[in-house]
Amino acid sequence: MRRKIISKQSPRAKIPERTCVGCRRKRPKRELVRFVRASSGVVEIDLSGKKAGRGVYLCPSPGCWEMGLKKNRLDQALRTKISPEKWAQLAEFRFFLKDVGCDAG
Numbered sequence: 001m002r003r004k005i006i007s008k009q010s011p012r013a014k015i016p017e018r019t020c021v022g023c024r025r026k027r028p029k030r031e032l033v034r035f036v037r038a039s040s041g042v043v044e045i046d047l048s049g050k051k052a053g054r055g056v057y058l059c060p061s062p063g064c065w066e067m068g069l070k071k072n073r074l075d076q077a078l079r080t081k082i083s084p085e086k087w088a089q090l091a092e093f094r095f096f097l098k099d100v101g102c103d104a105g
Contacts, residue, residue, distance in 0.1 A: 018057040021073045022064025032057035033097065035090070037078040043086060045093055054078055060097035 016029040029049065036046040038053040046055060056077040058064050068074040069091070075081055082090075 022067035
């Protein structure tokens with residue numbers, strides 16, 4: 001009796017995709033920046049992608065970050081109001097990111 005050998009890895013590994021709330025484009029999860037609202041109501045950037053809470057994603061491009069603020073898309077997606085002081089803190093982080101060339105705006 002012959003045994004059939006089954007490969008443990010599939011030929012195409014599925015890459016998780018998420019939608020940017022700024023430009024509404026789907027991108028691989030690793031290319032996006034995750035924001036999370038914890039149960040305490042604190043909004044912060046989640047670099048690990050594993051923090052508990054409501055999470056949303058933005059492209060690291062300046063256009064998407066502006067859209068997230070000007071049109072209150074982050075506020076709506078996180079179901080909270082982000083204060084101008086907190087947004088300034090989050091926006092400072094944007095300058096440390098590599099731009100992926102998104103043409104939002």
